[in-house]
Amino acid sequence: SQQGEEDPQALSIQEGENATMNCSYKTSINNLQWYRQNSGRGLVHLILIRSNEREKHSGRLRVTLDTSKKSSSLLITASRAADTASYFCARRAGGTSYGKLTFGQGTILTVHP
Amino acid sequence: DARVTQTPRHKVTEMGQEVTMRCQPILGHNTVFWYRQTMMQGLELLAYFRNRAPLDDSGMPKDRFSAEMPDATLATLKIQPSEPRDSAVYFCASGKSGGEETQYFGPGTRLLVL
Numbered sequence: 001s002q003q004g005e006e007d008p009q010a011l012s013i014q015e016g017e018n019a020t021m022n023c024s025y026k027t028s029i030n031n032l033q034w035y036r037q038n039s040g041r042g043l044v045h046l047i048l049i050r051s052n053e054r055e056k057h058s059g060r061l062r063v064t065l066d067t068s069k070k071s072s073s074l075l076i077t078a079s080r081a082a083d084t085a086s087y088f089c090a091r092r093a094g095g096t097s098y099g100k101l102t103f104g105q106g107t108i109l110t111v112h113p
Numbered sequence: 114d115a116r117v118t119q120t121p122r123h124k125v126t127e128m129g130q131e132v133t134m135r136c137q138p139i140l141g142h143n144t145v146f147w148y149r150q151t152m153m154q155g156l157e158l159l160a161y162f163r164n165r166a167p168l169d170d171s172g173m174p175k176d177r178f179s180a181e182m183p184d185a186t187l188a189t190l191k192i193q194p195s196e197p198r199d200s201a202v203y204f205c206a207s208g209k210s211g212g213e214e215t216q217y218f219g220p221g222t223r224l225l226v227l
Contacts, residue, residue, distance in 0.1 A: 031214060033214070033215075035218075041220060041221075042117075042204055042206075042218030042219050042220050042221055043156075043204070043206075043216075043218040044218070045215040045216060045217070048214060048215065088156065092214065097168065097169075099144050099146060099161055099163075099168075099208060099210065099214070099216065100158065100161070100169060101158065101216070102158075103155060103156040104155070105155045106155065
């Protein structure tokens with residue numbers, strides 16, 4: 001079973017709009033990562049944010065982390081049809097060794113041209 | 114362009130048969146992960162290795178699953194005997210401990226047990 005939740009479960013937007021996905025968790029974390037999965041493919045790492053960071057940017061991606069609320073959000077700005085995929089947050093719990101990630105159930109993003 | 118490779122990409126087998134999945138991690142990566150993805154359970158960590166030694170296999174059904182790293186370039190996941198509930202996509206991922214914590218995923222093995 002998965003720890004925490006992602007919402008929404010599915011998101012449908014038009015090209016050019018922004019997409020925001022949220023991830024909540026229950027225990028303290030060392031870091032939180034976001035991954036993308038295109039249909040029928042493996043996951044691809046997007047961005048990592050550490051527990052002592054509040055915001056991080058990478059191209060059109062912006063990730064925020066609020067450890068007091070145990071939540072993170074991923075914002076994709078100016079979305080494109082190619083951004084259509086499932087997006088997963090993955091937490092490395094505090095005190096665990098490198099690599100032990102717990103994945104959320106994911107948000108399915110559809111961007112219409 | 115370094116990638117994790119997995120074979121086979123698809124496998125259809127009958128209940129009771131042995132299934133072996135193979136993974137070649139990215140050269141230089143010392144950590145290998147095995148995940149299982151299903152619609153119901155999502156992505157679950159089955160086992161992972163560092164420097165070929167198993168670190169954690171608590172997510173793996175011990176009675177029928179086994180994972181090994183015969184050498185640094187090959188990881189295997191075996192199911193014996195297979196059951197219909199094992200039908201899933203099995204992903205291998207590799208990474209390099211001590212640096213960034215990115216995991217690089219292979220394309221997966223889609224397993225169907227009839």
